[in-house]
Amino acid sequence: MKRIMAVLLTAAIAASAFAMAGCDKTDGTGESKSESSSDSKPPAEESSEISVAEVSVDASKPKITHAQIQELSQKINDYRSVPEFISTAGPVDADSVTDGKKIAFIPDNTGLVFTQLVTDIFKDAADTAGFDKVITSEADGTAAAAGSALSDAVEQQVSLAMLFGDINKDSVSSYIEVTQANGIEVLSAGCAGVEQADRFVDYTVPINYELAGELMADWTIIKNSGRVNALAINRGDSVLSGTIFNGFKKEFETCLNAESGYCTTINASSIEIGNGLANKIKQALQNDTNINYIIVMDDSMISDAVSAADQAGSKAKIISTGGSPEAFDAAQNGNLEMLVAQSYEWIAYAAADYAVRVLAGGELPKEQDVPLRIITADSIAKDISSYSGPDYDHYYEICFGAAYVWGYYNLWNP
Numbered sequence: 001m002k003r004i005m006a007v008l009l010t011a012a013i014a015a016s017a018f019a020m021a022g023c024d025k026t027d028g029t030g031e032s033k034s035e036s037s038s039d040s041k042p043p044a045e046e047s048s049e050i051s052v053a054e055v056s057v058d059a060s061k062p063k064i065t066h067a068q069i070q071e072l073s074q075k076i077n078d079y080r081s082v083p084e085f086i087s088t089a090g091p092v093d094a095d096s097v098t099d100g101k102k103i104a105f106i107p108d109n110t111g112l113v114f115t116q117l118v119t120d121i122f123k124d125a126a127d128t129a130g131f132d133k134v135i136t137s138e139a140d141g142t143a144a145a146a147g148s149a150l151s152d153a154v155e156q157q158v159s160l161a162m163l164f165g166d167i168n169k170d171s172v173s174s175y176i177e178v179t180q181a182n183g184i185e186v187l188s189a190g191c192a193g194v195e196q197a198d199r200f201v202d203y204t205v206p207i208n209y210e211l212a213g214e215l216m217a218d219w220t221i222i223k224n225s226g227r228v229n230a231l232a233i234n235r236g237d238s239v240l241s242g243t244i245f246n247g248f249k250k251e252f253e254t255c256l257n258a259e260s261g262y263c264t265t266i267n268a269s270s271i272e273i274g275n276g277l278a279n280k281i282k283q284a285l286q287n288d289t290n291i292n293y294i295i296v297m298d299d300s301m302i303s304d305a306v307s308a309a310d311q312a313g314s315k316a317k318i319i320s321t322g323g324s325p326e327a328f329d330a331a332q333n334g335n336l337e338m339l340v341a342q343s344y345e346w347i348a349y350a351a352a353d354y355a356v357r358v359l360a361g362g363e364l365p366k367e368q369d370v371p372l373r374i375i376t377a378d379s380i381a382k383d384i385s386s387y388s389g390p391d392y393d394h395y396y397e398i399c400f401g402a403a404y405v406w407g408y409y410n411l412w413n414p
Contacts, residue, residue: 054265055232055249059258064226068255072218076374079215079340082383083371083400085407089357091414097359098130101160104153105134108165108190109141112300114324115165117344118190118351122164125352129412143171150175154182160355162187162205166238169199176200185358189351191239193247194367198239205354207347207370209240212321212340213247213297215374219319219338220293221255228252228261231284231316232295233277233305236267241298244321248295264288273300281308285316296320299327306335321372323347328396334377341373343400349408356412373400 105122107115119136126134135156139145146167153161161184163169169176169188176186180202188198189205197204220228232248235241245265252263264284268277281304285291291314296305299322309316318335320327323342331339350368357364380395392398 055230055252055263057253057256057258057260057262061257063257063260064221064255069222069226072255073222076215076218076222079372079374080379081373083346083373083403085369085403087369087407087411088367089353089365089369089411091411092356092360092362093414094129094356094412097356098126099132101131101359102133102135102156102158103131103355104149104156104158104161105136106146106149106153106161106163106167107136107139108146108163108167110138111140112324113326114299114322114344115139118164118348121345121348122352125349125408126355128409129352129356143168146172147175150179150186153184154179158184160185160187160358162189162351162355163201164188164190164351166191166240168237168239169201173200187351187355187358189354190347191243193243195246196243203354203358203364205351206365206367207350208367209243210247210250212342212372213244213249214251215340215372216295216319216321216338217248217251217255219374220295223317223337224261224292226256226260228256228263228293229288229290230261230263230293230295231281231288231291232263232265233281233297233301234265234267235270235273235298235301237269238298244297248297264291268301273304277301278304278308278311281305282312285309285312285314289314291316294318298322299324302327302330302336306330323396325394325396328375328380328394328399331375332377332380332395337376339375341375341396341399343371343373343404344396345402346370346400346404349404353408353411371400375399 103126105119107119110116110119123134123136135153135158137149137152146163150161150172161179163186179186185202187203187205188201192198192204193209194206195210220230232245234245266280266284285308294305294309294316296302296318299320302320305318309318317337319338320336321340321342323344327339330336347370350370354368384395387398
Protein backbone atom coordinates (compact mmCIF):
# COMPACT_ATOMS: atom_id res chain seq x y z
CA MET A 1 0.00 0.00 0.00
CA LYS A 2 3.03 2.24 -0.41
CA ARG A 3 1.57 4.88 -2.68
CA ILE A 4 -2.13 4.41 -2.10
CA MET A 5 -2.98 7.56 -0.16
CA ALA A 6 -1.45 9.88 -2.76
CA VAL A 7 -3.13 7.99 -5.60
CA LEU A 8 -6.49 7.97 -3.88
CA LEU A 9 -6.37 11.67 -3.09
CA THR A 10 -5.64 12.54 -6.71
CA ALA A 11 -8.35 10.13 -7.87
CA ALA A 12 -10.94 11.62 -5.58
CA ILE A 13 -10.28 15.13 -6.88
CA ALA A 14 -10.34 13.96 -10.51
CA ALA A 15 -13.51 11.93 -10.05
CA SER A 16 -15.37 14.96 -8.72
CA ALA A 17 -14.40 17.06 -11.72
CA PHE A 18 -17.15 15.60 -13.88
CA ALA A 19 -20.84 15.93 -13.19
CA MET A 20 -21.77 13.41 -15.85
CA ALA A 21 -23.62 10.24 -15.02
CA GLY A 22 -23.51 6.82 -16.65
CA CYS A 23 -22.15 3.35 -16.26
CA ASP A 24 -20.88 0.61 -18.51
CA LYS A 25 -22.13 -2.68 -17.12
CA THR A 26 -21.71 -5.84 -19.09
CA ASP A 27 -22.95 -9.36 -18.47
CA GLY A 28 -20.33 -12.04 -17.89
CA THR A 29 -20.15 -15.09 -20.09
CA GLY A 30 -17.60 -17.79 -20.77
CA GLU A 31 -14.95 -19.72 -18.84
CA SER A 32 -11.57 -18.10 -18.47
CA LYS A 33 -9.15 -20.89 -17.64
CA SER A 34 -7.58 -22.74 -20.58
CA GLU A 35 -5.57 -25.92 -20.71
CA SER A 36 -1.89 -25.85 -21.47
CA SER A 37 -1.01 -27.62 -24.68
CA SER A 38 1.91 -29.99 -25.16
CA ASP A 39 2.06 -29.12 -28.85
CA SER A 40 4.85 -26.64 -28.33
CA LYS A 41 6.70 -24.89 -31.12
CA PRO A 42 10.17 -23.39 -31.04
CA PRO A 43 10.34 -19.64 -30.43
CA ALA A 44 9.97 -17.65 -33.62
CA GLU A 45 10.11 -13.98 -34.43
CA GLU A 46 7.21 -13.93 -36.87
CA SER A 47 3.51 -14.07 -35.93
CA SER A 48 1.06 -16.45 -37.54
CA GLU A 49 -2.01 -14.94 -39.15
CA ILE A 50 -5.23 -15.15 -37.18
CA SER A 51 -8.10 -16.86 -38.98
CA VAL A 52 -10.93 -14.35 -39.56
CA ALA A 53 -14.12 -15.15 -41.45
CA GLU A 54 -15.56 -12.67 -43.92
CA VAL A 55 -18.68 -10.71 -43.04
CA SER A 56 -21.76 -11.97 -44.86
CA VAL A 57 -25.36 -10.79 -44.74
CA ASP A 58 -28.42 -12.94 -45.27
CA ALA A 59 -30.70 -11.90 -48.11
CA SER A 60 -33.65 -13.80 -46.60
CA LYS A 61 -33.62 -11.92 -43.29
CA PRO A 62 -36.20 -9.19 -42.69
CA LYS A 63 -35.00 -5.62 -42.91
CA ILE A 64 -34.07 -3.91 -39.65
CA THR A 65 -36.99 -1.90 -38.27
CA HIS A 66 -37.09 1.66 -36.98
CA ALA A 67 -37.81 0.34 -33.48
CA GLN A 68 -34.71 -1.87 -33.62
CA ILE A 69 -32.58 1.08 -34.73
CA GLN A 70 -33.94 3.07 -31.80
CA GLU A 71 -32.90 0.27 -29.45
CA LEU A 72 -29.38 0.39 -30.88
CA SER A 73 -29.35 4.16 -30.44
CA GLN A 74 -30.20 3.81 -26.76
CA LYS A 75 -27.48 1.20 -26.41
CA ILE A 76 -24.95 3.63 -27.88
CA ASN A 77 -26.12 6.37 -25.51
CA ASP A 78 -25.45 4.07 -22.55
CA TYR A 79 -21.72 4.21 -23.40
CA ARG A 80 -21.33 7.96 -23.82
CA SER A 81 -20.83 9.00 -20.20
CA VAL A 82 -17.88 8.79 -17.83
CA PRO A 83 -18.27 5.30 -16.33
CA GLU A 84 -19.02 4.48 -12.74
CA PHE A 85 -17.19 1.66 -11.01
CA ILE A 86 -19.25 -1.52 -11.13
CA SER A 87 -17.90 -4.95 -10.22
CA THR A 88 -19.77 -8.22 -10.51
CA ALA A 89 -17.03 -9.88 -8.44
CA GLY A 90 -17.14 -9.83 -4.67
CA PRO A 91 -14.54 -8.43 -2.27
CA VAL A 92 -11.24 -10.22 -1.74
CA ASP A 93 -8.67 -9.72 1.02
CA ALA A 94 -5.77 -8.83 -1.26
CA ASP A 95 -3.11 -8.44 1.45
CA SER A 96 -3.68 -11.96 2.73
CA VAL A 97 -2.93 -13.55 -0.67
CA THR A 98 -0.30 -11.17 -2.09
CA ASP A 99 1.90 -10.78 0.98
CA GLY A 100 5.41 -11.96 0.11
CA LYS A 101 4.42 -12.61 -3.50
CA LYS A 102 6.08 -11.41 -6.70
CA ILE A 103 4.40 -11.06 -10.08
CA ALA A 104 5.93 -10.65 -13.54
CA PHE A 105 4.11 -8.39 -16.00
CA ILE A 106 5.35 -9.10 -19.53
CA PRO A 107 4.09 -6.62 -22.17
CA ASP A 108 4.22 -7.16 -25.92
CA ASN A 109 5.88 -3.91 -26.96
CA THR A 110 6.77 -1.10 -24.56
CA GLY A 111 7.60 1.08 -27.56
CA LEU A 112 3.83 1.57 -27.90
CA VAL A 113 2.60 4.37 -25.65
CA PHE A 114 -0.61 2.55 -24.71
CA THR A 115 1.30 -0.57 -23.66
CA GLN A 116 3.79 1.44 -21.62
CA LEU A 117 0.93 3.26 -19.89
CA VAL A 118 -0.77 -0.04 -19.03
CA THR A 119 2.55 -1.37 -17.71
CA ASP A 120 3.12 1.66 -15.49
CA ILE A 121 -0.41 1.61 -14.07
CA PHE A 122 -0.29 -2.16 -13.54
CA LYS A 123 2.76 -1.67 -11.33
CA ASP A 124 0.83 0.88 -9.25
CA ALA A 125 -2.23 -1.37 -9.09
CA ALA A 126 -0.25 -4.46 -8.08
CA ASP A 127 1.57 -2.39 -5.45
CA THR A 128 -1.78 -1.19 -4.12
CA ALA A 129 -2.99 -4.80 -4.00
CA GLY A 130 0.00 -5.66 -1.80
CA PHE A 131 2.40 -7.55 -4.07
CA ASP A 132 5.93 -7.36 -2.71
CA LYS A 133 7.47 -6.89 -6.14
CA VAL A 134 6.32 -6.33 -9.72
CA ILE A 135 8.86 -7.39 -12.32
CA THR A 136 8.59 -5.77 -15.73
CA SER A 137 10.91 -5.44 -18.69
CA GLU A 138 11.25 -3.51 -21.91
CA ALA A 139 9.89 -5.34 -24.94
CA ASP A 140 10.14 -4.80 -28.67
CA GLY A 141 7.31 -7.01 -29.88
CA THR A 142 9.47 -10.03 -30.63
CA ALA A 143 9.10 -13.57 -29.33
CA ALA A 144 12.69 -13.40 -28.11
CA ALA A 145 11.85 -10.52 -25.75
CA ALA A 146 8.79 -12.29 -24.35
CA GLY A 147 10.71 -15.55 -23.97
CA SER A 148 13.54 -13.82 -22.17
CA ALA A 149 11.07 -12.16 -19.79
CA LEU A 150 9.47 -15.52 -19.00
CA SER A 151 12.91 -17.00 -18.31
CA ASP A 152 13.62 -14.09 -15.98
CA ALA A 153 10.30 -14.72 -14.21
CA VAL A 154 11.40 -18.29 -13.52
CA GLU A 155 14.79 -17.12 -12.27
CA GLN A 156 13.12 -14.52 -10.02
CA GLN A 157 10.76 -17.21 -8.64
CA VAL A 158 7.61 -15.18 -9.13
CA SER A 159 4.21 -16.49 -8.08
CA LEU A 160 2.45 -15.47 -11.31
CA ALA A 161 3.50 -14.35 -14.79
CA MET A 162 1.12 -12.23 -16.88
CA LEU A 163 1.56 -11.84 -20.63
CA PHE A 164 -0.04 -8.64 -21.90
CA GLY A 165 -1.04 -7.67 -25.42
CA ASP A 166 -0.47 -9.31 -28.77
CA ILE A 167 2.20 -11.81 -27.80
CA ASN A 168 1.87 -14.79 -30.13
CA LYS A 169 1.54 -17.71 -27.74
CA ASP A 170 2.56 -20.22 -30.42
CA SER A 171 5.97 -18.59 -30.68
CA VAL A 172 6.60 -18.65 -26.92
CA SER A 173 4.77 -21.86 -26.02
CA SER A 174 7.97 -23.65 -24.97
CA TYR A 175 8.84 -20.78 -22.62
CA ILE A 176 5.32 -20.89 -21.18
CA GLU A 177 5.63 -24.62 -20.54
CA VAL A 178 8.97 -24.21 -18.77
CA THR A 179 7.44 -21.46 -16.62
CA GLN A 180 4.50 -23.68 -15.73
CA ALA A 181 6.81 -26.63 -15.03
CA ASN A 182 8.46 -24.45 -12.39
CA GLY A 183 5.17 -24.06 -10.56
CA ILE A 184 4.35 -20.60 -11.94
CA GLU A 185 0.88 -20.06 -13.35
CA VAL A 186 0.78 -18.01 -16.56
CA LEU A 187 -1.98 -15.51 -17.32
CA SER A 188 -2.84 -13.69 -20.53
CA ALA A 189 -4.47 -10.26 -20.74
CA GLY A 190 -5.17 -7.65 -23.37
CA CYS A 191 -5.84 -9.84 -26.41
CA ALA A 192 -8.54 -12.53 -26.24
CA GLY A 193 -12.01 -11.59 -25.10
CA VAL A 194 -14.61 -13.49 -23.08
CA GLU A 195 -15.79 -15.93 -25.73
CA GLN A 196 -12.53 -17.82 -26.19
CA ALA A 197 -9.58 -18.36 -23.86
CA ASP A 198 -6.04 -17.69 -25.03
CA ARG A 199 -3.82 -20.63 -25.93
CA PHE A 200 -1.28 -22.42 -23.73
CA VAL A 201 -1.79 -20.20 -20.68
CA ASP A 202 -3.47 -21.17 -17.41
CA TYR A 203 -5.86 -18.22 -17.30
CA THR A 204 -7.16 -15.57 -19.67
CA VAL A 205 -8.27 -12.29 -18.11
CA PRO A 206 -11.80 -12.05 -19.57
CA ILE A 207 -12.26 -8.51 -20.91
CA ASN A 208 -15.13 -7.99 -23.34
CA TYR A 209 -13.21 -6.69 -26.34
CA GLU A 210 -15.91 -8.16 -28.60
CA LEU A 211 -18.19 -5.39 -27.35
CA ALA A 212 -15.97 -2.74 -28.98
CA GLY A 213 -16.64 -4.29 -32.38
CA GLU A 214 -20.32 -4.64 -31.59
CA LEU A 215 -20.64 -0.96 -30.72
CA MET A 216 -18.89 0.07 -33.93
CA ALA A 217 -21.41 -1.96 -35.94
CA ASP A 218 -24.28 -0.37 -34.01
CA TRP A 219 -22.93 3.13 -34.64
CA THR A 220 -22.82 2.69 -38.42
CA ILE A 221 -26.35 1.27 -38.44
CA ILE A 222 -27.97 4.10 -36.49
CA LYS A 223 -26.03 6.83 -38.32
CA ASN A 224 -27.17 5.60 -41.72
CA SER A 225 -30.66 4.50 -40.72
CA GLY A 226 -29.84 0.84 -41.26
CA ARG A 227 -28.14 1.16 -44.65
CA VAL A 228 -24.42 0.47 -44.34
CA ASN A 229 -21.80 -0.20 -46.99
CA ALA A 230 -18.78 -0.87 -44.83
CA LEU A 231 -15.08 -1.43 -45.30
CA ALA A 232 -13.63 -3.22 -42.26
CA ILE A 233 -9.87 -3.01 -41.68
CA ASN A 234 -8.63 -5.89 -39.56
CA ARG A 235 -5.07 -6.66 -38.46
CA GLY A 236 -4.77 -10.28 -39.50
CA ASP A 237 -1.86 -11.16 -37.23
CA SER A 238 -3.39 -9.69 -34.06
CA VAL A 239 -5.51 -11.75 -31.66
CA LEU A 240 -6.96 -8.56 -30.19
CA SER A 241 -7.93 -7.10 -33.56
CA GLY A 242 -9.47 -10.44 -34.53
CA THR A 243 -11.44 -10.54 -31.28
CA ILE A 244 -12.84 -7.05 -31.91
CA PHE A 245 -13.57 -7.93 -35.55
CA ASN A 246 -15.54 -11.01 -34.50
CA GLY A 247 -17.73 -8.83 -32.27
CA PHE A 248 -18.32 -6.46 -35.20
CA LYS A 249 -19.07 -9.30 -37.60
CA LYS A 250 -21.59 -10.96 -35.31
CA GLU A 251 -23.50 -7.72 -34.69
CA PHE A 252 -23.41 -6.63 -38.34
CA GLU A 253 -24.74 -9.98 -39.54
CA THR A 254 -27.38 -10.09 -36.79
CA CYS A 255 -28.80 -6.64 -37.53
CA LEU A 256 -28.61 -6.27 -41.31
CA ASN A 257 -29.74 -8.16 -44.36
CA ALA A 258 -28.37 -8.02 -47.90
CA GLU A 259 -30.81 -5.29 -48.89
CA SER A 260 -29.56 -3.08 -46.05
CA GLY A 261 -25.89 -3.24 -46.88
CA TYR A 262 -22.65 -5.21 -47.03
CA CYS A 263 -19.16 -5.28 -45.62
CA THR A 264 -15.86 -5.72 -47.43
CA THR A 265 -12.90 -6.79 -45.30
CA ILE A 266 -9.18 -6.07 -45.58
CA ASN A 267 -7.01 -8.35 -43.45
CA ALA A 268 -3.73 -6.47 -43.18
CA SER A 269 -0.49 -7.64 -41.62
CA SER A 270 1.54 -5.63 -39.14
CA ILE A 271 4.30 -5.02 -41.67
CA GLU A 272 1.79 -3.31 -43.99
CA ILE A 273 0.94 -0.61 -41.41
CA GLY A 274 2.49 2.58 -42.75
CA ASN A 275 3.97 0.49 -45.53
CA GLY A 276 1.37 -0.13 -48.20
CA LEU A 277 -1.85 -0.44 -46.19
CA ALA A 278 -3.03 3.07 -47.09
CA ASN A 279 -2.73 2.22 -50.79
CA LYS A 280 -4.68 -1.00 -50.29
CA ILE A 281 -7.48 0.89 -48.52
CA LYS A 282 -7.43 3.62 -51.20
CA GLN A 283 -7.86 1.04 -53.95
CA ALA A 284 -10.80 -0.52 -52.15
CA LEU A 285 -12.45 2.90 -51.84
CA GLN A 286 -11.83 3.72 -55.49
CA ASN A 287 -13.20 0.34 -56.58
CA ASP A 288 -16.39 0.87 -54.56
CA THR A 289 -17.48 4.47 -54.23
CA ASN A 290 -20.62 3.37 -52.34
CA ILE A 291 -18.64 2.62 -49.18
CA ASN A 292 -19.92 4.98 -46.49
CA TYR A 293 -18.06 3.69 -43.42
CA ILE A 294 -14.50 2.58 -42.74
CA ILE A 295 -14.25 0.56 -39.52
CA VAL A 296 -10.73 0.21 -38.09
CA MET A 297 -10.24 -2.67 -35.64
CA ASP A 298 -6.77 -1.62 -34.43
CA ASP A 299 -5.89 2.00 -33.69
CA SER A 300 -2.40 1.58 -35.17
CA MET A 301 -4.11 1.59 -38.60
CA ILE A 302 -6.05 4.84 -38.16
CA SER A 303 -3.51 7.04 -39.95
CA ASP A 304 -3.49 4.68 -42.94
CA ALA A 305 -7.28 4.82 -43.14
CA VAL A 306 -7.36 8.62 -42.86
CA SER A 307 -4.67 9.02 -45.51
CA ALA A 308 -6.38 6.56 -47.87
CA ALA A 309 -9.78 8.23 -47.61
CA ASP A 310 -8.19 11.61 -48.31
CA GLN A 311 -6.25 10.34 -51.33
CA ALA A 312 -9.29 8.55 -52.73
CA GLY A 313 -11.52 11.59 -52.24
CA SER A 314 -13.90 9.36 -50.30
CA LYS A 315 -16.67 10.77 -48.14
CA ALA A 316 -16.76 7.62 -46.04
CA LYS A 317 -16.73 8.22 -42.30
CA ILE A 318 -14.01 6.55 -40.23
CA ILE A 319 -14.53 4.99 -36.81
CA SER A 320 -12.18 2.95 -34.68
CA THR A 321 -11.52 1.54 -31.23
CA GLY A 322 -8.42 1.86 -29.09
CA GLY A 323 -6.70 3.67 -26.28
CA SER A 324 -3.55 5.15 -27.77
CA PRO A 325 -2.89 8.89 -27.66
CA GLU A 326 -3.05 8.89 -31.46
CA ALA A 327 -6.56 7.43 -31.37
CA PHE A 328 -7.76 10.11 -28.96
CA ASP A 329 -6.10 12.79 -31.09
CA ALA A 330 -7.84 11.48 -34.21
CA ALA A 331 -11.21 11.65 -32.44
CA GLN A 332 -10.50 15.12 -31.06
CA ASN A 333 -9.46 16.59 -34.41
CA GLY A 334 -12.36 15.00 -36.27
CA ASN A 335 -10.39 12.51 -38.39
CA LEU A 336 -12.50 9.89 -36.63
CA GLU A 337 -16.23 10.41 -36.49
CA MET A 338 -16.28 8.23 -33.37
CA LEU A 339 -13.89 6.29 -31.16
CA VAL A 340 -14.85 3.39 -28.92
CA ALA A 341 -12.28 4.35 -26.33
CA GLN A 342 -10.43 1.87 -24.15
CA SER A 343 -8.97 2.84 -20.78
CA TYR A 344 -5.42 1.78 -19.99
CA GLU A 345 -6.06 2.44 -16.28
CA TRP A 346 -9.14 0.23 -15.99
CA ILE A 347 -7.48 -2.53 -18.03
CA ALA A 348 -4.40 -2.47 -15.79
CA TYR A 349 -6.41 -2.52 -12.57
CA ALA A 350 -8.70 -5.28 -13.88
CA ALA A 351 -5.65 -7.38 -14.77
CA ALA A 352 -4.19 -6.86 -11.29
CA ASP A 353 -7.54 -7.74 -9.71
CA TYR A 354 -7.73 -10.97 -11.68
CA ALA A 355 -4.21 -11.91 -10.57
CA VAL A 356 -5.23 -11.37 -6.94
CA ARG A 357 -8.27 -13.62 -7.43
CA VAL A 358 -6.18 -16.36 -9.04
CA LEU A 359 -3.95 -16.39 -5.96
CA ALA A 360 -6.99 -16.35 -3.68
CA GLY A 361 -8.19 -19.58 -5.29
CA GLY A 362 -11.90 -18.77 -5.24
CA GLU A 363 -14.39 -18.56 -8.07
CA LEU A 364 -13.13 -16.33 -10.83
CA PRO A 365 -15.35 -13.76 -12.57
CA LYS A 366 -16.49 -14.79 -16.01
CA GLU A 367 -15.94 -11.22 -17.16
CA GLN A 368 -13.86 -8.40 -15.71
CA ASP A 369 -15.82 -5.15 -15.60
CA VAL A 370 -13.75 -2.96 -17.90
CA PRO A 371 -15.77 -0.12 -19.42
CA LEU A 372 -15.68 1.26 -22.93
CA ARG A 373 -16.68 4.82 -23.76
CA ILE A 374 -17.98 6.26 -27.01
CA ILE A 375 -16.40 9.63 -27.72
CA THR A 376 -16.50 12.17 -30.53
CA ALA A 377 -14.91 15.55 -31.16
CA ASP A 378 -18.01 17.22 -29.68
CA SER A 379 -18.06 15.09 -26.53
CA ILE A 380 -14.34 15.69 -25.97
CA ALA A 381 -14.84 19.44 -26.24
CA LYS A 382 -17.69 19.27 -23.69
CA ASP A 383 -15.59 17.17 -21.30
CA ILE A 384 -12.68 19.60 -21.47
CA SER A 385 -14.87 22.67 -20.99
CA SER A 386 -16.58 21.17 -17.92
CA TYR A 387 -13.43 19.78 -16.31
CA SER A 388 -12.12 21.46 -13.16
CA GLY A 389 -9.84 18.82 -11.66
CA PRO A 390 -6.05 18.48 -11.41
CA ASP A 391 -3.85 19.53 -14.33
CA TYR A 392 -3.43 16.99 -17.11
CA ASP A 393 -1.34 16.70 -20.25
CA HIS A 394 -3.66 14.74 -22.51
CA TYR A 395 -7.40 14.21 -22.72
CA TYR A 396 -7.10 10.43 -22.36
CA GLU A 397 -5.97 11.03 -18.76
CA ILE A 398 -9.42 12.35 -17.80
CA CYS A 399 -11.70 10.57 -20.29
CA PHE A 400 -12.62 7.74 -17.92
CA GLY A 401 -12.50 9.55 -14.60
CA ALA A 402 -10.88 7.80 -11.64
CA ALA A 403 -13.63 5.74 -10.00
CA TYR A 404 -11.61 2.59 -10.60
CA VAL A 405 -9.00 3.57 -7.98
CA TRP A 406 -11.41 3.79 -5.03
CA GLY A 407 -13.45 0.92 -6.47
CA TYR A 408 -10.63 -1.59 -6.51
CA TYR A 409 -9.18 -0.30 -3.25
CA ASN A 410 -12.49 -1.05 -1.54
CA LEU A 411 -12.73 -4.48 -3.20
CA TRP A 412 -9.23 -5.38 -1.99
CA ASN A 413 -9.75 -4.08 1.54
CA PRO A 414 -13.10 -5.51 2.69
